[in-house]
Amino acid sequence: MPSASRSAPRPAALVWLVLAPLLLAACQEAAGLGLSPTTGSAAGEDAPTAVPSLAAVPRASRSGQGVDDIVYDPGQMAELPCHSMDFTIMGRCTAAEVERVATEIRRRVAEGELPGIVEAGKLAEDGEAAAADPVSIETIAAGDAADPERSTTGDGAAEAGAGPRDLGDGVVFDPAAMASFPCHAMGDTLMGRCTEAELRELKAQVLERRATAGATATPMALVQPGDLLPPDAAPAPIAGPQQAVALRSGETYRLRASPARWRVAGATLPAYAYNGQIPGPLLKVRQGDEVDVRFENRIDRSSTVHWHGLRLANGSDGVPGLTQPAIQPDGDWIYRLRFADPGLYWYHPHLRDDLQQDAGLQGVILVEPQDPAYWSPVDEEWVLTLDDLLLEGGRAVGYGRDAANFAIMGRFGNQLLVNGRERFSRLVESGQVVRVFLVNTANVRPFRISFDGAPMKLVGGDLGRVRVERYVDELILAPAERAVVEVAFDEARPYRLLHRGASEPVALGQVLALPARRGPSPARSAFDRLRVDGPISREMAELAPFRERAPDLELDLTVSIPDLLLSRETAANGDPHADDPAHGRIEWEDDMLAVNRASSSDTVHWMIRDRRTGAVNHELAYTFRVGDHVKVRLHNLSDSQHPMQHPIHFHGQRLLVLSRDGQPERAPSWKDTVLVTPGETVDLLLELTVPGAWMVHCHILEHIESGMMFSFQVLPAAEDPPPPLPDVIDSEALPPHADGAAPASDGH
Numbered sequence: 226m227p228s229a230s231r232s233a234p235r236p237a238a239l240v241w242l243v244l245a246p247l248l249l250a251a252c253q254e255a256a257g258l259g260l261s262p263t264t265g266s267a268a269g270e271d272a273p274t275a276v277p278s279l280a281a282v283p284r285a286s287r288s289g290q291g292v293d294d295i296v297y298d299p300g301q302m303a304e305l306p307c308h309s310m311d312f313t314i315m316g317r318c319t320a321a322e323v324e325r326v327a328t329e330i331r332r333r334v335a336e337g338e339l340p341g342i343v344e345a346g347k348l349a350e351d352g353e354a355a356a357a358d359p360v361s362i363e364t365i366a367a368g369d370a371a372d373p374e375r376s377t378t379g380d381g382a383a384e385a386g387a388g389p390r391d392l393g394d395g396v397v398f399d400p401a402a403m404a405s406f407p408c409h410a411m412g413d414t415l416m417g418r419c420t421e422a423e424l425r426e427l428k429a430q431v432l433e434r435r436a437t438a439g440a441t442a443t444p445m446a447l448v449q450p451g452d453l454l455p456p457d458a459a460p461a462p463i464a465g466p467q468q469a470v471a472l473r474s475g476e477t478y479r480l481r482a483s484p485a486r487w488r489v490a491g492a493t494l495p496a497y498a499y500n501g502q503i504p505g506p507l508l509k510v511r512q513g514d515e516v517d518v519r520f521e522n523r524i525d526r527s528s529t530v531h532w533h534g535l536r537l538a539n540g541s542d543g544v545p546g547l548t549q550p551a552i553q554p555d556g557d558w559i560y561r562l563r564f565a566d567p568g569l570y571w572y573h574p575h576l577r578d579d580l581q582q583d584a585g586l587q588g589v590i591l592v593e594p595q596d597p598a599y600w601s602p603v604d605e606e607w608v609l610t611l612d613d614l615l616l617e618g619g620r621a622v623g624y625g626r627d628a629a630n631f632a633i634m635g636r637f638g639n640q641l642l643v644n645g646r647e648r649f650s651r652l653v654e655s656g657q658v659v660r661v662f663l664v665n666t667a668n669v670r671p672f673r674i675s676f677d678g679a680p681m682k683l684v685g686g687d688l689g690r691v692r693v694e695r696y697v698d699e700l701i702l703a704p705a706e707r708a709v710v711e712v713a714f715d716e717a718r719p720y721r722l723l724h725r726g727a728s729e730p731v732a733l734g735q736v737l738a739l740p741a742r743r744g745p746s747p748a749r750s751a752f753d754r755l756r757v758d759g760p761i762s763r764e765m766a767e768l769a770p771f772r773e774r775a776p777d778l779e780l781d782l783t784v785s786i787p788d789l790l791l792s793r794e795t796a797a798n799g800d801p802h803a804d805d806p807a808h809g810r811i812e813w814e815d816d817m818l819a820v821n822r823a824s825s826s827d828t829v830h831w832m833i834r835d836r837r838t839g840a841v842n843h844e845l846a847y848t849f850r851v852g853d854h855v856k857v858r859l860h861n862l863s864d865s866q867h868p869m870q871h872p873i874h875f876h877g878q879r880l881l882v883l884s885r886d887g888q889p890e891r892a893p894s895w896k897d898t899v900l901v902t903p904g905e906t907v908d909l910l911l912e913l914t915v916p917g918a919w920m921v922h923c924h925i926l927e928h929i930e931s932g933m934m935f936s937f938q939v940l941p942a943a944e945d946p947p948p949p950l951p952d953v954i955d956s957e958a959l960p961p962h963a964d965g966a967a968p969a970s971d972g973h
């Protein structure tokens with residue numbers, strides 16, 4: 226039986242050895258203030274842990290199973306009043322508050338409730354609870370009097386659509402921001418559904434934080450691509466459109482990243498291009514081929530190339546600090562590519578992708594299957610990259626110089642792009658069938674695509690065919706995901722290429738179907754058949770036992786935003802998304818605007834957290850062997866400070882989604898990127914076929930920058946190797962270290 230194993234000791238344990246004495250000291254200090262630490266009396270005899278020792282429980286030894294794991298972590302959300310999320314107590318707590326909150330968590334669990342969020346203040350005895358409310362009501366009332374339109378309506382929530390409202394002292398309430406969320410504050414902005422009482426409470430919190438922090442925050446320094454070039458550098462050339470290039474096995478292809486200018490929507494933006502093209506060249510190769518790429522970095526910052534979805538030798542994976550050094554400006558590097566699987570793959574930098582990929586460094590690879598009948602017959606094939614850019618005054622909004630901005634929700638663009646251009650258009654003949662290979666290269670935006678009523682059949686995913694083809698009305702594609710659809714343009718008419726987000730569909734371009742000169746294409750009858758993939762069906766039958774098996778890893782997706790303030794009401798009720806099943810609870814647009822923009826990946830901490838050990842992001846360390854199958858359960862926590870969807874990408878291996886919220890996946894296919902919506906639990910099976918050190922991360926580019934990643938090790942197969950699979954790749958030494966490549970250091 227294949228198995229998962231983990232390495233020890235864990236880095237988390239080491240971190241904890243250093244932190245634990247500090248936490249103990251903090252706890253003792255609280256006790257020294259005359260607050261008597263007591264034992265867990267109210268929880269009854271089965272209370273497993275005496276409260277004063279909670280803080281000393283090392284995270285690395287927690288089992289993640291329940292009340293045994295209650296810890297007090299005073300370092301988390303340190304500026305907030307005492308509260309807990311799940312089994313972690315955080316904020317400014319006295320020993321008595323820790324005790325009360327722990328008791329409440331135990332009570333909830335004993336009564337079969339989820340622990341959720343417990344706020345110490347709410348548990349206080351009457352009289353203690355309604356303590357100080359230092360904000361002056363006059364400030365808000367004065368604002369109201371000045372504008373009768375905004376007069377308060379008792380405790381009712383502010384009406385949606387109202388403009389920002391000045392609460393005095395530089396604090397603003399923007400009811401349009403995050404209107405579907407409960408009341409909260411980021412920086413000096415209050416947002417969400419707030420009652421007047423909550424506005425007063427949060428304003429007081431903002432002022433209090435300001436007083437303790439002393440100085441006001443300095444705005445982030447922003448940059449544009451090419452900023453680091455010498456001032457006398459010649460103007461960069463205008464980027465051309467993507468060109469297809471067929472690569473032969475054994476050849477060495479030159480791929481040069483250089484500064485460029487990008488004409489979009491009437492503006493000319495500073496940008497980067499691969500071989501002068503945005504997107505970069507469309508590389509056409511055959512399954513099983515091997516090609517060397519000589520990457521020449523001629524942009525003004527360090528870069529690498531990651532070959533997204535390829536199961537290639539680890540040394541060519543393009544992850545700085547893990548599989549190679551960052552390639553400094555003027556450095557070169559050789560990548561050896563292998564194409565194990567048919568379908569659509571893509572390439573992009575793996576360093577400050579929020580800037581470099583957004584600014585044009587992205588390209589696609591189309592791998593032609595060895596089996597000529599792998600895909601159904603069609604009349605044409607198109608490759609479409611779906612992307613967006615955030616433009617303002619004829620430029621892209623600046624990128625954080627030292628860290629990514631837009632760290633909370635990612636950078637949603639206001640200009641949608643297909644193949645790097647704002648208007649997509651194609652001609653076909655009515656009756657024709659087109660196979661469309663789609664990839665989402667946006668920083669964060671999910672696309673929901675349809676062809677204006679043209680029948681559409683989903684035939685492929687990230688790594689080749691789906692197990693069972695099916696007709697779909699629309700297709701949701703998260704960043705980095707690919708889909709292969711066949712579209713029948715039966716009528717002679719224009720078909721818009723539509724994206725439907727939270728509101729009305731918008732057209733990304735159009736396909737004009739001209740009257741047919743001949744009868745319907747022979748591909749049309751193939752379109753009417755739904756094929757079942759034999760090899761995947763067999764693989765899935767073999768893997769069926771994993772469905773029932775307990776997960777090897779359980780990972781929570783969550784966030785810590787220390788700058789975020791919650792009202793008591795919000796803290797008590799969690800921070801759920803507006804539950805809209807039709808949208809799959811996906812965030813389609815940035816509804817936080819200024820706040821998201823100002824948020825920095827230095828201070829927003831997106832996390833992948835091991836549910837059993839509590840280890841987070843780079844603290845995670847797993848070791849597997851070639852031949853292992855690892856069942857991973859991803860929980861996207863709906864009670865985090867900002868629940869949103871995360872496309873989780875595994876490098877170098879393939880995976881199958883087994884189920885979502887316990888429901889078997891409808892059209893499974895081999896994938897490398899899985900969209901997990903808020904509150905959702907996804908079971909997936911990771912198949913380990915290639916040895917090396919591989920990344921796992923959220924593909925929202927600002928979330929990578931804020932740390933939402935870890936890596937795992939795959940050792941070569943044990944002495945007794947499993948029977949070879951057709952497309953297993955054996956291990957290989959690092960590619961030759963080309964001469965100009967300097968050691969990793971980018972200053973980011």
Ligand code: C2O
Nearest residue numbers: 531533705874920
């Ligand atoms: Cu396309 Cu590590 O990513």
Ligand code: CU
Nearest residue numbers: 871923925928
């Ligand atoms: Cu994410």
